[in-house]
Amino acid sequence: AQKVTQAQTEISVVEKEDVTLDCVYETRDTTYYLFWYKQPPSGELVFLIRRNSFDEQNEISGRYSWNFQKSTSSFNFTITASQVVDSAVYFCALSEAYRNTPLVFGKGTRLSVIA
Amino acid sequence: EAQVTQNPRYLITVTGKKLTVTCSQNMNHEYMSWYRQDPGLGLRQIYYSMNVEVTDKGDVPEGYKVSRKEKRNFPLILESPSPNQTSLYFCASSFGTGNNEQFFGPGTRLTVL
Numbered sequence: 724a725q726k727v728t729q730a731q732t733e734i735s736v737v738e739k740e741d742v743t744l745d746c747v748y749e750t751r752d753t754t755y756y757l758f759w760y761k762q763p764p765s766g767e768l769v770f771l772i773r774r775n776s777f778d779e780q781n782e783i784s785g786r787y788s789w790n791f792q793k794s795t796s797s798f799n800f801t802i803t804a805s806q807v808v809d810s811a812v813y814f815c816a817l818s819e820a821y822r823n824t825p826l827v828f829g830k831g832t833r834l835s836v837i838a
Numbered sequence: 839e840a841q842v843t844q845n846p847r848y849l850i851t852v853t854g855k856k857l858t859v860t861c862s863q864n865m866n867h868e869y870m871s872w873y874r875q876d877p878g879l880g881l882r883q884i885y886y887s888m889n890v891e892v893t894d895k896g897d898v899p900e901g902y903k904v905s906r907k908e909k910r911n912f913p914l915i916l917e918s919p920s921p922n923q924t925s926l927y928f929c930a931s932s933f934g935t936g937n938n939e940q941f942f943g944p945g946t947r948l949t950v951l
Contacts, residue, residue: 830880
């Protein structure tokens with residue numbers, strides 16, 4: 724069965740610090756997709772990134788970067804030079820490619836960036 | 839504007855009083871689903887629908903019903919709400935499962951007294 728673990732429940736950093744949010748997943752499929760979503764205090768869910776299991780290239784988007792490592796079943800998310808606006812709950816999620824299974828979410832990591 | 843809408847956004851009700859939360863999408867998506875979000879538990883899927891007239895249970899379907907009579911609408915029905923259904927509910931839609939990004943509605947905060 725598929726499973727996503729976000730071991731960090733809450734993280735607090737001071738503005739401009741770098742922070743990494745961990746995500747470890749389990750799946751029996753060889754083809755799958757990993758996602759990160761952001762939930763700011765306003766409550767909506769904002770899509771950040773999708774990565775398929777055949778693409779292990781790291782991705783950078785501005786201050787955000789993602790490190791996908793199949794060998795350790797991890798898909799970690801780093802925010803460089805954090806800002807107060809990054810304060811949110813971040814969810815990692817997994818979808819298996821060829822099944823009609825639901826998108827499985829981790830329990831989320833609450834990030835607080837303090838000015 | 840491409841979006842998923844939910845109504846109501848906030849609802850306080852009492853045990854046993856039937857209610858419906860509506861969900862509508864304007865992106866011609868085939869796949870729609872409902873999630874509930876609870877502290878410490880993340881998001882869990884309640885029901886999903888692959889297409890019109892096709893629905894299936896997610897991880898936590900007990901106490902809920904859904905219907906998919908039209909492609910754009912996917913209402914969530916609580917026939918007899920109980921306090922343990924107090925939660926934040928999200929509707930989502932996508933072109934399919936797998937690699938398809940799910941678009942989420944703004945959420946409905948439900949309190950059952």
